[in-house]
Amino acid sequence: MLYELLPHILNGLALGLLFALVALGFMLIIGVMEIINLAHGSLFALGAYVAMAILAPDGGIPLSAMEPWYDLSPWIRYPVSLIVAPVVVAGVGMGLEVCLRRTYGKDPLYGLLLTFGAALVLEEIIREIWGPSEYFLPIPREISGGFIFEDLIYSTYRIFAAAFSVAMIGLLWLFLNRTPYGAVIKAGAHDSEMVRALGYNLRILRMLVFGFGTALAAIAGVIMAPIWGIRPVVGVDAVIPAFVVIVLGGVGSFWGAVTAGVLVGLVVAITAAFLTDWSLLSMYLLLLAVVTFRSRGLAGKASVLER
Amino acid sequence: MPLFEAIHLHKRFGQQVVLEDISLSFEENRLSGIMGPNGAGKTTCFNVLTGHYKPDRGEVRFDGQDITGRPPRLIARAGISRSFQLMNLFDEYTALENVIMALPQVRDRSFDVLHDLSANSDAQDRAAAVLERIGLKGHELALASDLPYGQRRALEIGVAMAADPKLLFLDEPTAGLGTEATAQLADLIRELRRSVTIVIIEHDMRFLFALADHIYVIHWGQVIAQGPPRALQDDKWVSRSSLGALA
Amino acid sequence: MARSNFRPQAWINTPILISFAVFGTMPLWIEQAGFYQYLGLEILIWIIFALGFNLLLGYTGLPSFGHGAFLGIGAYVFGLTQFNVVENLWLGLIAATVLTGLFGAAVALFISHRRGIYLALMTIAFGQILFFIASKWTSVTGGEDGLLNIRRLPADFWLFSIELQDTAMLYWFAFGVYAVVVVLLWRMVNSPFGKAIKAIKQNEQRVAFLGYNVRLLKGTVFTLSCAVAGLAGALFAMAQEGAYIQVMNLQWSGIVVLMVLIGGGFVSFWGPVVGVILYFVARDILGAYTEAWLLWFGLLFMLLVMFKPEGLAGMWQDAVKRLRNAAKREAVEPAAPKALAE
Secondary structure, three states, X not given: OOHHHHHHHHHHHHHHHHHHHHHHHHHHXXXXXXXXXXXXXXXXXXXXXXXXXXXXXOOOOOOHHHHHHHHOOHHHHXXXXXXXXXXXXXXXXXXXXXXXXXXXXOOHHHHHHXXXXXXXXXXXXXXXXXXXXXXXXXXXXXXXXXEEEOOEEEEHHHHHHHHHXXXXXXXXXXXXXXXXXXXXXXXXXXXHHHXXXXXXXXXXXXXHHHHHHHHHHHHHHHHHXXXXXXXXXXXXXXXXXXXXXXXXXXXXXXXXXXXXXXXXXXXXXXXXXXXXXXXXXXXXXXXXXXXXXXXXXXXXXXOHHHO | OOOEEEXXXXXXXXXXXXXXXXXXXXXXXXXXXXXXXXXXXXXXHHHHHOOOOOOOEEEEEEOOEEOOOOOHHHHHHHOEEEOXXXXXXXXXXXXXXXXXXXXXXXXXXXXXOOOOHHHOHHHHHHHHHHHXXXXXXXXXXXXXXXXXXXXXXXXXXXXXXXXXXXXXXXXXXXXXXXXXXXXXXXXXXXXHOOOOEEXXXXXXXXXXXXXXOEEEEEEOOEEEEEEOHHHHHHOHHHHHOOOOOOO | OOOOOOOOOOOOOHHHHHHHHHHHOHHHHOOOOOOOHHHHHHHHHHHXXXXXXXXXXXXXXXXXXXOHXXXXXHHHHHHHHHHHOOOOHHHHHHHHHHHHHHHHHHHHHHHOOOOHHHHHHHHHHHHHHHHHHHHXXXXXXXXXXXXXXXXXXXXXXOOEEEOOOOHHHHHHHHHHHXXXXXXXXXXXXXXXXXHHHHHHHHHHHHHHHOOOOHHHHHHHHHHHHHHHHHHHHHHHHHHHOEEOOHHHOHHHHHHHHHXXXXXXXXXXXXXXXXXXXXHHHHHHHHHHHOOOHHHHHHHHHHHHHHHOOOHHHHXXXXXXXXXXXXXXXXXXXXXXXXXXXX
């Protein structure tokens, strides 16, 4: 019985690593700015839509001048989409950060309402441009489909997704821990006053971190697109696991987020194995359980989440 | 029997021991002080005494009853009030409304949905009396956020007094006040102490020395000295700590 | 002197009477105004829902982002009572109000000690879970098709009975419900309970330190707002002649947040009313020009959160204050220039 779960465990791993990627971006923003970005999920969704506009001749923004572009091999278009989507979303994210500046220092309720409003607005923009129906992301044939290994069917794409996420998470770790820019971000998360005193422009740092964090969500969105499908409402389903991950893993812990992400992914995927319809719901139930029983996160100190 | 006692309090945050075997007692009708440098543990001590934190070990007793670990709202109902250093007023409410919310007769009817609170003239009279006592007569209808700093400080104490407590904890009441306002505050406290037992946590040693009957000095998470002000000035621990230079 | 400005609030004040005059006559002029009867009914139902919701958001400061679920539950309870218990209007309304309130109380058990982001996400989660259950439990709710053929039951008053089939008649009935709800809510926000929850919004910690049972207060206001939502839901079921899952989704739960803040629910009892009216006017008027009217509504929301979270009612209050101050200055100054001229 357990043996038959192997493909689902692979799925869970892929899903979980993607959740971790989204959560890490979410966490960077919380760390440096103490903002809970409820629009994070919508930016995840936007990433998938932008990628689709670049990849799909029929589902994207119809520009007849673009036709020769769609004739190019998917192996050119796909990596381009993986670069362009996060860049576009980072731009939108930075714009959102500028809007949020007005709420700094005020009752945190207003920041919360603003990101909530932004999430709704983004979803509406997506609906306006692309309509409410579901799209599929045309990925290169080589990484799609499945294969049979020892009587079980595995999805090739999930393996690609897992591998890609591992690479992204690794790169992110290297960036945060082995580059001077990463050091500044980590310092900013720890003590923003100090960073300012050291001469860094805090406003620009905040804006860049917001852009960076949302770019991570966008990349995850592109990778997740073939798994979850591309729909405007996919945003909410992306922000909930991010929140569960940071409550489980602690707001400041990189590997805590990765571990928690994988855990959440496994829960969702294994639920899907037994009760397909309930898999997304399991995330919401997990949120309820985690918040109810783990009210103070790992470290035990009150975090920005409790304001 | 003292009105309020803390017995062998011990508190740690993670690895850090913040309070180590602290025992305090406050006699009724006395004005007691808790003094100490920042980071010495006096704020944590205060928070434990007023129910904001639970001690890891030790007991807190009030009026003969064990109140250790009780939540703040039950401690308030038992007759202990506290003011806050970082002022905790209702900024959208007037001075009068701030005090009204603190009155036990309003608090005890917090689930009353059928009566208009503004029609409760008894509550308004009592609140106005409190405001008069703390020197805010004439400012009843000013919004708390519009009041100047010194008056906000006074209102902060007024809100704590409104519940007619047996024991009043004041958390750094002089914070941010200039010389004249501090002197006015000292006068106010001298007037209040005639009817309520007061415990003050303070930085400003001259202020405390002029008012208190008995002072505890907390440093390094422990009580390093205690006694009437004059005795403390001679105490060797006080002079060895950074407080000595100021005493 | 101190007491003269601190006026006791009557059960029914001027704004309430004005609202009675406006809403009480709406079916008589709404068509002349270029609209249609059903719109009036929709507006009134959402006003009831939004007034109850504002107790939570505007007064207590609790961001409940899943409240549409309770509107939906009210509609389903009304329909199910009609189909499975008895076809009685009053019983249906009571069942919808009480049972939705109970659902609210159950949810409150999980969240009433929370605020801020935890509360927001928990309410989103509950909303999504309830939406999911409603869409999957086809045998009870009709799933994605909804609960169809809910009848507009007659209002039986002892000696006579009024048919509510006609939309205008249903409107008058809903107006009656509105009248009762608005009077009760107005009294509630001026009561010790109302002042306590407003204090919680300003400084929850202080309220606890003053001896109030903050958790119970928050749980109670949540339950009450859900009960009101249930009542609105029952009227909604009659208006639509069905109960559907759509209103339980995150978008609709978000729309009521938008309505309430834009209208000025944070500073005014009437904010939600203004917000609801603006929403429907935007939908019907703007919507004729552009499909993206909800997008503009959302952008308006964001702008207001950034620059004027007090909303439209807040801007109105500012304008009134400025006019009063100008009038006061007028009364005082005219003497001075003459003196100088001499």
